[in-house]
Amino acid sequence: MRGFAFLALLCLAAGLMAQDQDFSKVQIKVTKVSGNIYMLEGSGGNIAASVGEDGIVIVDDQYAPLADKIATALKAIGVTDKPVRFVINTHYHGDHTGGNLPFATGGSTVIAQDNVRKRLETGGKAGIGPVMTMEQKPAPKGALPIITFDHDVTVHLNGEDIRALHFPAGHTDGDAIVFFPKANVVHMGDDFVRYGYPFIDVIAGGSVQGMIDACDKVAALLPVDVKVIPGHGQISTLADVREYSLMLKETSAAVQAAIKSGKTVDQMKKEKLLAPWDAKYSGKFITSDLFIETLYNSLTNQKNAPFVKHN
Numbered sequence: 001m002r003g004f005a006f007l008a009l010l011c012l013a014a015g016l017m018a019q020d021q022d023f024s025k026v027q028i029k030v031t032k033v034s035g036n037i038y039m040l041e042g043s044g045g046n047i048a049a050s051v052g053e054d055g056i057v058i059v060d061d062q063y064a065p066l067a068d069k070i071a072t073a074l075k076a077i078g079v080t081d082k083p084v085r086f087v088i089n090t091h092y093h094g095d096h097t098g099g100n101l102p103f104a105t106g107g108s109t110v111i112a113q114d115n116v117r118k119r120l121e122t123g124g125k126a127g128i129g130p131v132m133t134m135e136q137k138p139a140p141k142g143a144l145p146i147i148t149f150d151h152d153v154t155v156h157l158n159g160e161d162i163r164a165l166h167f168p169a170g171h172t173d174g175d176a177i178v179f180f181p182k183a184n185v186v187h188m189g190d191d192f193v194r195y196g197y198p199f200i201d202v203i204a205g206g207s208v209q210g211m212i213d214a215c216d217k218v219a220a221l222l223p224v225d226v227k228v229i230p231g232h233g234q235i236s237t238l239a240d241v242r243e244y245s246l247m248l249k250e251t252s253a254a255v256q257a258a259i260k261s262g263k264t265v266d267q268m269k270k271e272k273l274l275a276p277w278d279a280k281y282s283g284k285f286i287t288s289d290l291f292i293e294t295l296y297n298s299l300t301n302q303k304n305a306p307f308v309k310h311n
């Protein structure tokens, strides 16, 4: 059993937590997903890697102290001696972008959605709402993405047209989902995770509606047999994404109905409103109560502009 609570906490408090973790014990596990696409697991978000004759492209880069181990693991695949030419960030959280600085210093070009760069540059607050807010420190200049995009960007390497597509308000406001069409693999970032109820960074522009939209768009657009790399957890299928999206819709509807009938968050918690989903999804960190809080804040957030789709 993996430390899901710890993972989720890292996702929130990466800057601080990174110093508390003993990275010397972390080993990088490499799994071939399909074609020349590999998944790397260590600590933090899953990494996807396209490893081929043109060099290496990685999606997300975990933590700075792991960069050497990640580079060594990529070399050990034995396909190429060429370096990591591009890093694509799926969102700004430190457990997905912590390696930006060492990789950029080593010559990689970091690519991300506009809002990822903004949030890394300024730092600020992250979290579910008043019940859980974390301070994120500004990232050093060398860690900032050099190339940013608004809607989408494509990297043409290793015979792949690697496409990163922005979903505007899911896990955060700067999410990218990255598709490798030739190998038929997608990296979902934290719009799809396997640790139970998801962490949604409502303070940084995330919303449950946006997460549902991202999952449904992927399910509608991608081949039915696409191999799915979640932000955290094991390689999955499109059926898993659909099931997760259904849970998001059903739990949202339950909270929406309770809001409409005038119930407070505390009443929803007391009544165990999400009981039908808890056995499968309630985690040690994003508990049933915290997910009620997340859904309530997401569905009632007046500060957020009306939910906009631009895909």
Ligand SMILES: [Zn+2]
Residues within 6 Å of the ligand: 011, 091, 093, 171, 190
């Ligand atoms: Zn995250």
